[in-house]
Amino acid sequence: MIAKASGLVSIPDSLSSVDAAPLLCAGLTTFSALRNAPAKAGELVAVVGIGGLGHLGVQYARRMGFEVVAIARGADQADLAKKLGAHHYVDNTATDPAEALQALGGAKVILITASGGKTVAETFNGLRPGGVSIVLGVGPEPIEISSSDLIFGGRKLEGALTGDPATGDTTLRFSALSGVSAMIETVPLEQAADAYAKMMAGKARLRMVLTMN
Secondary structure, three states: OOOOHHHOOOOOOOOOHHHHHHHHHHHHHHHHHHHOOOOOOOOEEEEEOOOOOHHHHHHHHHHOOOEEEEEEOOHHHHHHHHHHOOOEEEEOOOOOHHHHHHHOOOEEEEEEOOOOHHHHHHHHOOEEEEEEEEEOOOOOOOOOOOHHHHHOOOOEEEEOOOOOHHHHHHHHHHHHHHOOOOOEEEEEHHHHHHHHHHHHOOOOOOEEEEEOO
16 A cells, blocks of 8 residues: 555554554544643543544543533443543433533533534533534534624634544553553454444444455
């Protein structure tokens, strides 16, 4: 294979290619967003959704020194959230997530890994003054935020996509140093179509990785 040297990254010896693969996609996205966020160690950071993106976001947030709140649907996600490193868990089907965050002092950053404009809106008032909600999850639903919540609360809303190869390199090194790892399911390349169908059906747990002999 011929590739531009500027687009390559070096995989640390302690990471296998299988383990590194999802870190250069979901890992890079969440790591880059948190790394560029205004939160400082010790401040409250919330991660909405603990799926493919969120389960890495919670780990990165914890290892960056933040007080971490995981927000997801259902009480059954609490054990996973705590295992990943969350200090607090909020079931948004039973509790107003914005009120829960304000009870903890308000979040400096809310990382939205789940898709849906309603998800963004229902957590937005959980930000403290000057806080920012960073949207990673993509969906067709519009985001509806009232101007009073935006202006008088001094809150911000922004999106983040991914990072450059240099950030990918840093993502891998930080992950190896801090022990961040993706929960993956490996599938032989010959079964790629089946793996893709499982992923599209929302049954992946939590990242699908194709392997080659």
